[in-house]
Amino acid sequence: MDRQSRVARLLAETPLFKGLAVADLAICATRFHETRFNKGQMLFARGEVGTHLHLIAEGRVRLAVANSDGRELSFQIAEVGDVVGEIALLDGKPRSAEAVALTPVTTFAIERGDFRELWSTHPSISAAIISFLCWRIRDVSGRLEALALDAMEVRLAKFLLLALDGRRPAPGRRIPLELGFNQSELAQLLGASRPKINVALGELEQVGAIHRTSDRLFCDPDKLALVAEGRTLDRRATE
Numbered sequence: 001m002d003r004q005s006r007v008a009r010l011l012a013e014t015p016l017f018k019g020l021a022v023a024d025l026a027i028c029a030t031r032f033h034e035t036r037f038n039k040g041q042m043l044f045a046r047g048e049v050g051t052h053l054h055l056i057a058e059g060r061v062r063l064a065v066a067n068s069d070g071r072e073l074s075f076q077i078a079e080v081g082d083v084v085g086e087i088a089l090l091d092g093k094p095r096s097a098e099a100v101a102l103t104p105v106t107t108f109a110i111e112r113g114d115f116r117e118l119w120s121t122h123p124s125i126s127a128a129i130i131s132f133l134c135w136r137i138r139d140v141s142g143r144l145e146a147l148a149l150d151a152m153e154v155r156l157a158k159f160l161l162l163a164l165d166g167r168r169p170a171p172g173r174r175i176p177l178e179l180g181f182n183q184s185e186l187a188q189l190l191g192a193s194r195p196k197i198n199v200a201l202g203e204l205e206q207v208g209a210i211h212r213t214s215d216r217l218f219c220d221p222d223k224l225a226l227v228a229e230g231r232t233l234d235r236r237a238t239e
Contacts (some may be wrong), residue, residue, distance in 0.1 A: 004029045009110045011054055015081050016132040024124050031118065032108040038056040043084070043107070050088020050095050058079050059105030065097045076189070077102070089115055089128065150230075152208040155190050156211065157227035163219055165191040166235075174211060174218035 001009070007029035011017040017028060031056065037043055042062060043054060054061075061078040078084050078099070088095045089112050119126045150158070160177065169175045179186065187197045206208045209223035 006057070007032045007055070010081055010108070012082050013081050014055065016083050016086060017128060019131070020124060020128055024122060026108075027122065028118060028125070031114040032110045035107050037101040037105040037107070037110045039103055039105075040099050041103050042096050043105070043223055046096065046098045047094045049080065050085060050092070051112055053083060053085045053089045053112075053115060054099075054107040057080045057106045057108055058085065059101060059103040061105055062100050062102050062185075064100070073174070083142065086132075086183075090133075130139060148183075151191070152196050153203040153227055154192055154193055154230055155192075156197065156200045157204060157224045159186075160217070161221060161228055162223050164224075166221060167181050168221065169219075174220050177217045177219050178215070179217070229232065 008022075008025040011025050011028055014018070017025065020028070032055075035052075035054070037059075044050070046065060055198060056078050058080060061082075061084060063076040063084060085095070085098050092112070114205050119129055139211070145196075163177060163179065164175055182192050183197050183201075187194045190197065192200075201210065201212065204224070204227065205212060207223060207227065209227055211218040211221050
């Protein structure tokens with residue numbers, strides 16, 4: 001698969017570009033160029049001018065914000081197929097977060113001028129941007145609602161289900177899941193403390209929704225779904 005076809009395929013799976021016709025995806029793909037970052041390298045810093053949107057092609061990127069005391073909150077781990085840096089690219093204002101490569105990362109990037117030309121000359125792309133912004137507002141609203149109302153084990157169950165991405169286990173088995181970050185980072189993502197995350201993990205383990213080893217989780221998506229719905233499971237569940 002050539003580079004342009006690969007870019008178009010990845011774009012078709014993103015909330016920002018999905019729904020575009022094949023021809024429009026192909027036009028967009030011509031404006032993206034490949035960029036590479038080493039592990040630990042910053043894709044962009046909070047407060048800098050947003051010049052590029054990045055489509056993750058390989059690797060994982062941590063998005064975070066920090067306050068004046070230097071305390072940092074990671075709020076997303078972006079992976080293959082995710083788009084980062086779109087807000088500053090759209091409104092021209094400074095970056096609202098920083099993005100750091102957790103692994104060696106390859107992205108396909110588009111410059112703001114090229115992006116503006118695309119949406120100003122192709123109505124379907126403008127419509128896609130409007131739909132994306134509406135989706136983003138709904139997503140943020142849902143996250144805030146979860147932070148305010150859901151119990152920690154419910155929030156954690158929902159997060160793990162998202163990480164599983166619809167995978168199903170073999171009969172009588174659980175799905176191995178490597179999150180790629182520690183409990184402190186998980187706590188930051190869910191807006192909680194590390195002790196509360198540890199308690200929530202224990203709650204999920206007691207009802208058989210997960211099993212923990214030193215380096216990964218083994219998940220039962222059916223039981224996680226029940227917890228995510230707020231339903232109480234039998235704590236006597238066995239392995």
